[in-house]
Amino acid sequence: MATGNYSAAPVFVSVGLTQQSEVLLPCFLLFLSIYMVTVMGNLGMILLVSVSPLLHTPMCYFLSALSFVDLCYSTVITPKMLVNFLGKKNLIFYSECMAQLFCFVFFVVAEGYLLTVIAYDRYVAICRPLFYNVIMSPVLVTFILGLLSALAHTSAMMKLSFCRAHIISHYFCDVLPLLNISCSNAHLNELLLFIIAGLNTLLPTLSYVFIFFSICCTQSSQGRSKAFGACSCHLMAVGIFFGSITPLKQLLSSNSLEQEKVFLIPMLNPLLYSLRSKVVKKALCK
Template sequence: MVLDGKNKSYVTTFILLGFSEYPQLQVPLFLAFLTIYTVTLVGTLGIIAVIRINPKVHTPMYFFLCHLSFLDICYSSVFTPKLLEILVVEARSITFTGCMVQFFFICTFVITEMFMLAVMAYDRFVAVCNPLLYTVAMSPKLCAFLVAGSYTWGGICSLTLTYSLVELSFCGSNILNHFGCEYSAILSLSCSDTHFSQMACLIISIFNETSSLLIILASYIFIVVTVIRMPSPSGLHKAFSTCASHLTAITIFHGTILLLYCVPNSKSSWLLVKVATVFFTVMIPMMNPLIYSLRNKDVKETFRKLIITKQLSHSI
């Protein structure tokens, strides 16, 4: 704490409560989250490696999947290490600056992933509805532009929301009822008017969620119409299998976001907020590699070849 000329104390450090209300679960939670985080790193890095190794998957779809895997690593790594730390150490503090930096990066990566999923829906629309023009329509230049646009927009939105938090005053309790710097948890500690921050968050959240979902919905409406018109059963199967993994990832990602939006702002709901945030920042990054690798023939085939090659090299 520091004091200004009006003898008013200002928060310079936050204390993260995490799951301290359940002391008997600290070690089991640590082991569980450490295992999940390890699987996430191995799975996402594995997919990136497979995409880089196999020339067969050097296509726009896998280019976007590579960036999706990168984003999973990034936003999982923003929250999870700190979560693991506060589960095993008594000092559960984070500086105000560290908190703002953590919030900026988690917000950037989440918004970027939101639009990356929308970009992937557009990619599936082009692949299914215009298969003969797919490589021409989804040119490397366009793919790079869509990815760069997603990252840039995520950074702009995150910078705006972070600025709205930095401008607030924190002069009361410094106990943050969360395991990380989550937006509503930070706002609840402010002793100044939070109207601008709340409005900025509401406008940005509604715009991003609505626009990304509209792109996804429009893409899949055209996909469904095209698939229905396909006379060949094999064509139907191929189209649905192509989109199944992406639809699963979208449902889990946006379903969790909407759950967080719908949680009422009350003390009794903080546990639900923390559990939903754990699922969002720890579980989803682990699930995406599993979703895409288990349902993707090219990825499974490459993994199989790598394992066989490794076994043969050991046996020689």
Template sequence: MLTERNDSAGATFVLLGFSEFPPLKVPLFLLFLAIYTVAVFGNLGMILIIRVSPKLHTPMYFFLSHLSFLDLCYSSVITPELLEILVVKTKTVSFLSCMTQFFFGCTFVITEVFMLAAMAYDRFVAVCNPLLYTVAMSPKLCALLVAGTYIWGALCSLTLTYCLLELSYCGSTINHYCCEFSALLSVSCSDTHFSLMVMLVICTFNEVCSLLIILTSYVFIVVTIIKIPSKGVFRKAFSTCASHLTAITIFHGILLVLYCVPKSKGSWILIKVATLFYTVVIPMLNPLIYSLRNKDVKEAVKMLIHTKVLSHSM
């Protein structure tokens, strides 16, 4: 087994990407390049606005800045390689590079799962206990919640990466545009039953726990909002949660589709499309969702632009 692993460590994989659709390579490259550009500037812009605007120095925007950072990171882990696949004839990746990409991509995605759950808890405290919000969501608690999501994401990813490292690989062609877990298992000549079980346990635990936190938080939020007599206050309370609910629905919806699809030969195109959504499209959508639907962010952007214009005019 040691010899097999050493052989695998020096292996080189060929990523097929979307080679089954040659005429679409150029349009897909331009589309994904545009999406990635919007994602990079959108998330960097969101982080910058939150940093420079004192009005946005609240727990909600502290979590949002980390969400933008995660979107930027896992999009940057995957998308540049996807763009390269679309312009080169044969895209090869070393075993070490493949494992590294998987580790970081998996870390950022799992971290985002629990970052969204932490944001749901933040909205629960803001709506249900507004008078105690600043006390309950102290900077120390916010820092602990964020640190916990990163640590848990890294631990889960490390476990899954170790499972992949323990396998030997006799195939060299990966029917994907990135080093995705099930795609790597498909080219392994080892018994993958244990690795599949570990992935199932980790994914199920993370989904159930995060969704339980989110659903519980929003049940209490809805009950509290219903009891509010004023329609104006009702709309304001709901608007603070609308962007977050939209982001959660898209993100968890795509993940559930991805892991509920049976891994058959004909399902690989659906798996690749679903992976595209959460690695390429969602990082672009999140800053748009939180900027277009958020009054505070729009006001902060206007104030920043106004300040820059005044400084240049002087």
């Protein structure tokens, strides 16, 4: 088994979701359906916000940005995986693998912070309506944090050499599967992984704790019930999202059912947020 860097073996082999040939076609049809619903739902939300004056509000702009991120990071993974379902060899070039890693980290980190911004937006709109236009600001910082995380992971990964036949035990180029086939000292990469993943999980969690206690301290019982009602679907999306991307969970679980959550999130978000909104329904009918 030869060792060395990507110049010696420029092609990785992805194990994929399953090795059972009899389920490859059903899996292809399943994920093709999920991807089509994801594209139509998120692209539809982006177009609806752009053309409807009723939806030219901060909340709807946040939902449009969320739909854009969902569309992008599902496109980073799914088309290549669909091709692999129908091919005999799940090959991916080194440059493609690094690009996929960069884009996935970028969009998945941005998604986590966008969900936090949306939660804070709802809290301010319901509990601090007089300060809404003052407090809420653009979400460019979410993309900056995603870019910094992606640059850190990808640049550190590109310094490693890979061995073990370059077989990736995953369905796309993620951080942990690539570290598992590295022949180099990956202490820096592991440190970056837990620092970045820890911060990107801790900061949103602390924000949710702050929002929760702030809502509980609200004097108006009607305001509390309205706030918790508005946050119900959001908490569901957040739980699925962070439950599926936590590195510790990936270390402890190899169940593909857990991995499928990554594909379900972009499909569910338009349903959880957009169709639940009366304003969005009204704009869609018009």
